[in-house]
Amino acid sequence: MTHAVGTRDMVPGDLIPLATLKAAYEREFLGTLWTHGDSGHLTPYVCEHSHGDGLKLLQIFTINQRPNYHLVRVDSGWKSDEISDQIDNILSAIEEECGRAGAYLDQPCDRCGDTACKCGEDYSADEAFPALDDRDGCSWNVISFAEMLHTIAKRNAWPN
Numbered sequence: 001m002t003h004a005v006g007t008r009d010m011v012p013g014d015l016i017p018l019a020t021l022k023a024a025y026e027r028e029f030l031g032t033l034w035t036h037g038d039s040g041h042l043t044p045y046v047c048e049h050s051h052g053d054g055l056k057l058l059q060i061f062t063i064n065q066r067p068n069y070h071l072v073r074v075d076s077g078w079k080s081d082e083i084s085d086q087i088d089n090i091l092s093a094i095e096e097e098c099g100r101a102g103a104y105l106d107q108p109c110d111r112c113g114d115t116a117c118k119c120g121e122d123y124s125a126d127e128a129f130p131a132l133d134d135r136d137g138c139s140w141n142v143i144s145f146a147e148m149l150h151t152i153a154k155r156n157a158w159p160n
């Protein structure tokens with residue numbers, strides 16, 4: 001006889017594979033920060049790692065890479081306070097999965113003191129994406145389950 005390691009009720013999120021989320025959200029869009037002059041084509045990134053039951057979809061915009069964003073699945077039980085408490089861990093997990101933006105140096109850069117130097121002229125936070133540049137912080141919001149379903153349907157992202 002086989003014993004289950006653990007059980008829980010099935011929830012709607014179980015029906016949405018990572019590939020579906022990627023098909024729905026990793027779409028190029030014309031991002032504009034302030035004016036049309038700073039517009040550029042950006043593609044969001046859906047992270048493979050998840051936290052807890054992974055049924056809540058978190059949209060994370062770093063100051064340096066907005067309006068592009070990472071999407072991370074977090075625990076459906078997390079309220080705003082818990083997400084705030086966990087945000088550093090979530091950012092670390094994004095960095096682990098996507099890398100840290102900036103040039104990799106053996107010694108910390110003389111100017112910025114970082115081994116992932118971002119002060120060089122050729123550095124672009126946009127080009128580095130989805131490698132993370134969270135030096136100046138981030139903001140986040142939760143995408144509701146209804147909105148997620150709507151986006152998946154609208155973009156015809158369900159697997160055939």
Ligand SMILES: [Zn+2]
Pocket residue numbers: 109110111112113114117118119120
């Ligand atoms: Zn530097």
